[in-house]
Amino acid sequence: MYLKGRVWLFGDNVDTDAIIAARYLSIVDPRELARHLMEDIKPDFYEKVRPGDILVAGSNFGCGSSREHAPLAIKGSGISCVVARSFARIFYRNSINIGLPILECPDDLSTLRPGEDQLQVNLDRGLITHLQSGREYQAAPFPPFMQEIISCGGLVEYVKTRLACDG
């Protein structure tokens, strides 16, 4: 599966309160949540994002609370994929469980130009290509068990399949 979009950059330790502040946690609709995405740290972010864009961050992205509203808000904004040096673990499993592709890539992508540079991501192989220069970066592909969840379309579908098998 291929994804393509413009890059947006964030630093290290972006926490879930920054991704979506607690005052919006009564909202459940991802598109509505997306209107407040990164509001406290980049107030005009939502206005700039276009469907397909790729969020690039440093280490420990998504640390803090277990709120699934955080990956949901990102998904709701149309962002197709998050690439970070590392992720906080609950954010990581939440993203997989809701079907938001996220990739851990050790390379330094912080010199990319936000809103201008374009990346193409090959999800199956974890290969990231900088479209303007052709430069390639290798991210860790998902382990098979998680690939299974993702290929089912998320944990709910995965469990549904299992429930069906159990009769």
Next chain:
Amino acid sequence: MVEKILASRAGKIKVVPGDLVNVPVDLALGNDITAPVAIKEFKRFGLGRVFDPEKIVLVPDHFTPNKDIAAAEQALLLRRFAEDYEIKHYYEVGRMGIEHALLPEQGLVRPGDVIIGADSHTCTYGALGAFATGVGSTDLAAAMAIGEAWFKVPPTLRFEYKGSLPKWVSGKDLILYTIGRIGVDGARYRAIEFAGAAIEQLSMDGRLTMANMAIEAGGKCGYVQPDKVTFDYLEGRVNKPYTAVYSDHDASYEQILGFDVSNLEPQVAFPPSPDNVRPVSEAAGIKLNQVVIGSCTNGRIEDLRTAASVMKGKKVNPGVRLLVIPATQQIYRQALEEGLLTVFIDAEAAVSTPTCGPCLGGHMGILAKGEKALATTNRNFIGRMGHPESEVYLSGPAVAAASAIAGTIVHPEEVI
């Protein structure tokens, strides 16, 4: 210990870090923020039942007593679900408490248990020797349906605290100090074993505070191996049998770190991150608008006793609003009986019914632009307690109480 718990649950002789396992859970927890999302997902399964109505715990504690109409609707959803699916452990306002203080208190947590909660501070229960970790709402939905969860077996870090705790230094100071040393991702994906003489001396309340903040170091869980303190605490609370699990003598740790705590000062985390930690002496003089004593980190009876011992006979500084929030109804009642609430009210503090409230900037004490607060909570991210330009400092109850009296951050000795 974590590897042993997960292996036995997965029906395997041994697991190693990195293995993926699917294991049955003893408890699955949700609150008024995460459970509504989980319920929505759960309904997609089209099941008429949950896997076990005795093993699901639902606690409306974040935006309750309902802060606005949206919160009321969410709480209603939770209540209806609990009724429809006959969830045994649903705790209504008036009978509830902040989830991570409530579950151990009610005897729902046992050594050796596997517990997941759609709340990151579920790691608190490691203080009782359980494997407990925070997950998301979709995980909770799946667990409510099939009673299982998937885990990647974490590597374990062992932190040894040597020496004995100086006066005014509590579990909160130990964990803040630790996070300051290793950073907010210092234990990312790891299990943390808290050990050493200082931990052995620590009360159950202090241990719960430490395990609570394992997540602030990025940990998957933090735990203390069961000992006499654990079993004394469980006595009379837990009536179902359990099997305590201990680390093997030759257990392999990814890393062992030693901390000597004999000369430790009380610690303060500066905004905007729980790892921005300095000794209280370096925070002296910071002027405060609000002080909060409460939360799943430090809203237990020992915390209130400490705060009251500092405040007895004194008044809160006129420039400061002090909020005291006992974490559960039982703690509230105990504080009442011990006369602690009188101390707080005489000092001109506002005492609230149990709620997460200001801890996550929900309600009951939101900060205005430019205001500064000192809180015994666990997070001080940008905007955590209100306006994005407000600031939160974190400390234990002794420093918080003393600072409320002084109006600026101070060492407890200075007001005694």
